[in-house]
Amino acid sequence: MAKYIIKRILQSILVLFGVSVIVFLIMRVFSADPAPVVLGEHATEESMKAWRDSNGLSDPILVQYLNFLGGALTGNLGTSYYTHTAVTQEIMSRFPATIELALVAIILASLVGIVLGVVSAVHKGTAIDGVSTVFALLGVSMPIYWSGILLIILFAGIWHVLPSGGRVDPLLQPVGGSGLYIIDTLFSGDFEALGNVMQHIILPALALSLYSMAIITRMTRSSMLDTLNEDYVRTARAKGLKEGKVTRHHALRNAMLPVTTVIGLQLGSLLGGAMLTETVFAWPGIGKYTVDCILKSDFPVVQGVVLLIGVIFVIINLVVDIIYAYLDPRIKYSKEEG
C-alpha cells in the first residue's frame, strides 16, 4: 500500500510539472501583451517597454519559466499585474466562495443523484426509471448559462422569492472566520445572516449541481443494476432478507465504489471554479475571477489559479485512488504486483 501511494505521489508531481509548463506556454505564447492593458490608454512605447523589463517579460522564455517555477515551489506565485496584490492573497480571498458553492452543489448532487439512481435501478423499465432517465438527459444537456438564467428569471425575476446573485447581503456579511459563510454564521449563531447566505446559495448550487446530479444518477443506476445481479445479492435474498435491506446494505454499498470515483472527480471539477455559474450568479469565486484575468492577460494570476486547480485535481484523484485501493484490495494487489 505504501509503495502504491508513493508511486502515485511521484506520478502526481510529474502531472503538476506538465500542467505548469502547458499553462505557462499558453499564457506567454498565445495571450495578448498585458502592457497596454495594465498601463492604460495613455501608455507610451517607452513606458510599456520599461514595464515589461521590470516585470521580467523581456527575459528569455526559459528564464521566465524558471523564475515562475522557483517562485511556485516556495509558495510565491507572484503579484497580479493589474491590482499589485499577491496572487496567493487574490486567490485565497475568493477560494472559500468556490469551495462553499462546490460543496453544497456536490452534496445536493450526491443526495439526489444516488437516490434517483437507486430508485431507477430498483424499478428498472418502469415510469419512474423513464422519468429519471429524462432528468439525467436534461441535466447533462442543459448548458449551465441557460439553466442558471432560467432559474434567475423564475425565482428572482418573476416570483421575487430569492436573490438573483451574490453571496450575502453586504450589511450582513460575516467578518473574519473561515470565509465559508454557512459555517461562519452557524458557529457565530448569526441565524439572520445564515438565512440570507442560504437564500443566496440555493440557485447557484442548484444550477451547478444539475450536471453532476445527472452523471451520478446514471452511474448509480448502472452500478446498481450490475450489483443487483451479483450472486451475493441473490444469496442475501435467498436468506430471506427484506428487499430494502438487500438494496441498501448489500447492493448499494458495493455499487458505491465507482460512484465514489465519479463524485470525487466532479468535486474536483467544481472546485476548479464553475466559471459560467459564477458569472451568471455574480458568485465571487475563483472561476469568474480567472476568466476576468485571462481577458486582461494577468499572467501571474492565471498561472497561479491553473496550478492550484491542477493541485486540487491531483490531490482529489490521489485521495480517491487511495480510498479505492483501501476499499477494494484487488486494486492494491494488482498495482503492487505490477
Place this chain on the structure above:
Amino acid sequence: MSMSEASLSRRKFVEAFGAVCATGAAAVLATGCGSQRASSTSTTSSSSSSSSLADTITFAQGSDPRGLDPAYVDDGESAKIMSNIYETLLKYDKSSCDIVPGLAKSYEVSDDGLTYTLHLNEGVKFHDGTDFNADAVKKSIERQLEGSRNDDMPYASFVFGTASEGNGVSTVEAKDATTVVITLVAASTPFLKNLAMAMAAPIVSPTALEKYDGNLNENPCGTGPYTFVSWTKSQNVVLKANDSYWDSENAAKTQNIIFKFISENASRVTALNNGEADIIDGIDDSVVDTITGAGNSLYDEDGMNINYMAFNTQSDTFKTPEARIAFAKAVNVDELVTSLYGDYATAATSIMPLWMAPYDSDIEQTAFDKDAAKSELAALGITSVKCITYSNPRPYNTKGGQVLAESIQGYLKDVGVDVTIDTYDWTTYKTKVTTEAYDICFYGWVGDNGDPDNFMNLLADSSLAMNVARFDDADYKALIAKGVATPEGDARNDVYHDCEKMAAEKQPWLLISHAKNLAGYNPKVKDFVIHPTGVVWLWGATKEQ
C-alpha cells in the same frame, strides 16, 4: 473501527448534517425572501429610523475596481467609487465639464500660463483625522511626478505631464498652510480640468500614504463625503457617510452606499428589478424595455465619447484624402446609427461630443452618395479593403466592433468593394492596431477631462495605440499645440474649429456616433448624478422607503 462504531459515527454525521440543513432552512424561512430582507436590513440601522428615507443605496456595476488609490488606477469602475471617497482641488460642475471650486476655494493663473496659485479651504480633515493643507496637496502630487512616479501609475503622465519632455508640472510649493503654487514647464490650459479628474488628481491623506507604503489601493483615505468601510473582493465595496465632512451643502444624505459587482448585464437588470440594486449602469438598449416594464426608470444622457472608423492614412489604399472621402461617401451614417443603436446614440457630425463647448454645428462631414462613391472608388482602383476590429461591446459602441464592421462591409459591397474583416478580443486588438497592416480599423474614445484637446489630440498623438489612423499632419499638430497653450475663450475655440474643419476635409476618420450614458434606477432614488465623465456622485442621493 468496529461495525457498530462505524454505524454510530455515520448516524452522527447524518444527524449533524441534517441539523445544519434544518437550521439553514429554518433561517431561510425565518428571514423571508431575499429582496424584502435586504431592504429591511437597510432600514433598520441608525439615521433614518424616524424619516421616510432609506439609509442604504446600492449601486450595481460590472466589476471590481482595479484599486482605490487614484494614482494606481485607470478604470471607470474604480473612478465611480473613488469619486465618493476623495475630492479634488477643483471639481466639475454637476452637468458639464466646467470647473468649479473644490478643495481649493479659488485659484489664479499667471499671465504666461505657467503658474497656478490655489487657495485651499480651511477646516478640512481626511477620514483618518489628518489635517488637509498645502503639504498634503504637495505630497499627493509629488508622488506622481517624474522621479517619484512608477510604471504602475497609469494617469500620472496625463494629469501631471512629463517635465523632461517639455510639458507638465515642474514644481509644487506649499507657500503656506492654505496656499499651493504649482508651476508648469509649459502653458497648458487642459491642466485646470486635469485637476478635477477622478484619476491621479484626488488628494489623498499623507498619513495613510506613509502607513500603507505609498499605495492606498485597499485602504483609501480622502476628504470626501463618504468614508471607506470594506471591500470584499468580487462582491462589494461598502461606504458610510463621513460625519465630520467639511462642506455641509454637499454632505452625504444617505448613511450607507454599497457598490455591488455583477458582471452580467442581464443579471444586473434582474438585480434592479428584484430590488437588490437601486441603480445599475453599463447597460445597452436591449434591456431598456425590461427595466421600464418592471416599473423602474431609465437614465439617458449624452455621453462624452466618440465611436469611429479610422482609415490607415499610411496605407497604400488610403494615403490620399480622395480615397478616404470616396469610401466615406459609400456609408449612410445616419441610417447606420439608427439601425444599430436606435435612440441611444446620435450620429456624429463632430469628433467632439455635441454638447462640448467648441463644437461647431456648421462643419459638414462627407455626405452619403452611393453613386459617387462607386465611380470614385472604381476610378481609384479600390476593390478590396482589409479591416481589423474588436469583438467586445465598448462604452461608445454597445453592439461591438464586429457588428459595426459588418454593417460597413454591407455598404461597401453595394459599391463594389470587398471588405475582409479580422476580429480580435479587445486586449489583443489594442496590440494589433499598433502592429497590423490594415486599411481600416474601428475604435473609439471616452473623454478623460472634458477638454477639447482630449478629443482632438487623438489625431496628433505619437502613440499608434491612440492615433490609429496614423495621421501625421504638421499643420494639424501645430493647431493642437496652439490650442493647448491658448487660454479658454473664443480664440481657443477657433483653434479647435479649425482642427474640426481640417479633420473633415482630410477625412482620417469616418465619424460614426456618440453613445448616450444609460443607467437603470429605482424611481424612489432621487438626486444621484452620473457625470459626463462617467463617474457617479451619490452624496446628494436619497431613496424613499
